Amino acid sequence: MSAPASSADLVAELTADLDERLREADADLVARFPGDVPARQPVHTVYVPADAYDADLVPRWGEEATGAMAEHREVLADLLGVAAVEVLPLVEDKLAREPIEDLRIDFEDGYGNRSDDEEDGHVAAAAAALAASQAAGSAPPFTGIRFKSFEAPTRARGIRTLATFVDGLLSAGGSVEGFVVTFPKVTSVEQVEAMVHASERIEQTLGLDEGALRHEIQVETPQSILGPDGTALVARMIHAGQGRVTALHYGTYDYSAFCGIPAPYQSMEHPVADQAKLVMQAAAAGTGVRLSDGSTNILPLGSAEQVREGYELHTRLIRRSLERGYYQGWDLHPSQLPSRFAATYAFYRENYPAAAERLRNYLGKAGGNVMDEPATARTLADLVVRGLDCGALRPEEVADSTGVTAQTLTDLARPCRA
Structure with a gap:
């Protein structure tokens, strides 16, 4: 190759050379780290046991949450301080208009182990109920199910629930738009690859478009964070999902228990939780995969003191998550909805x-x-x-x-x- 005649020629020659050398790396970067998705991310996911779900659940939770807010308005106002004047009317409107942003019908830990006949019955009923709520316009914008894990003892039951629920939803006239499957207790990259395979087969069999079934990985085992070779498997899991992974959800209590944390100290703010979530955050950065924090099982119920302590804890934990870039969390009871939206709204309005x-x-x-x-x-x-x-x-x-x-x-x- 002859020497370039000028610096301009050198620049042009080097640019062409580097473009060729980095062509595969450029394509890989775009494929693996495309950037965030423009779609809305819900501020929470509400988990309800499958046998407790029906087509009227969302408006019913809205009414119960509105009642809890009316009863404990002074407590919430005191916790919000000067922000209460602006925030509380907005929360009241939210509870009347859209009390649940993301709903997960739970066939896993929140549901427990049942006979196949009993679970099959709840799968059919829940699928029909979700389709009915979609038709009535009362379904949340985001919905889905959590099924049992792909570990050997529960694998057959998990895939049976997943396939029959989607079939039942479609057969009842429902849609998988905005539908996400929560994939629990993931312990290996191979399980994510198996989930992709299962999703493809279900789509082909039921006539769905390729990629219609999306899933979120629930990080609730240390094996997701640190593999046997010392690498962060959660990063590899995202890419093994072939574009189907929408989010990583931290599982507070399972993860803490696996790490041997005593029950009174299991929390979203325990150091083992922070360490896991920092790894998740780095793994998801630039991929378009969203993050969700976990839940607190301390509810604002009981005596006046217990209610105040529950709301104080919930609002503080939500604020802590938001400050750390975790914009979503789990809620388990209608009484948590006022504090969820109050703390979230106060954060955004303050900043x-x-x-x-x-x-x-x-x-x-x-x-x-x-x-x-x-x-x-x-x-x-x-x-x-x-x-x-x-x-x-x-x-x-x-x-x-x-x-x-x-x-x-x-x-x-x-x-x-x-």
Whole structure:
């Protein structure tokens, strides 16, 4: 090869050379780390045992949550402080309009072990009920089931529940749009590969489009975090999912128990939980896979003191998760919905004014006392978009404060490599 005649020729020659050398790496980066997805992420997932689910569950939970909020409004107002004036009316509206954002019908730990005939009956009833709620317009925007794991003792029952539920849902006129399967107690990359295989076969048999069945991996065993060779298997699990994995959900109590943490100290904020979630966060970064924290089993029920302690704990844990970039968690009882939305709304409204000002300055190149880089501007926009998605912020106030549309903010918050 002759020497280039000038630096311009050298640049052109090197660029072509590097493009060729890095062609496969470029394609691999886009495939494996495409960036976040623009779709809304729910702020919570509500788990209900399959035998307790019916088509009227969502409005019923909304009514019960509204009643709990009315009864304990002073407690919530005290915990929110000055934010209560703005936040509580928004929460009341949310509970009347959309009390559950994401619902998981549980055939696993929350349901227990039943005879095959009994579980089959609950599968059929729950599938028909979900289809009925979809037809009535009362289903949440996100739904799904959790079935038993692919470990050998429960594998046959798990796949039987998954296949027959999807079949029953479709046969009853239901849809798998917004439907996600929770894949529990994952202990190996091979189980995720098996889940992809099972999903493909179910889609082919039932006439679904390829990729219609999506799943979230429940990280509730240490084997998901640290494999036998010392590597973080959860990262490999995401990519083994071949684009079907939507989220990683931390399982508070199973994970803590596997690690030998005494029952009184099992918590979303225990050091073993933080260590696991930090690994999950790094593994999911840039993949488009979302993160969800776990749950607290301390409910705001009982005496006045117990109610206050339950709400205080729940709001504090939600705030802690949000500050650490975990925008979703689990709720187990209608009484937790007021604190879920109150704590979430307070977080977004508290941080919104500064975020809006910084975004306006950044987009308008107006300067200001904070010199934000593009990466930080993306997270500022993401905070605003999440606040809009859940109802903490109103579109008109965002447009007025930032000077741009919600779509512009979404494009800034969630760019895609592809």
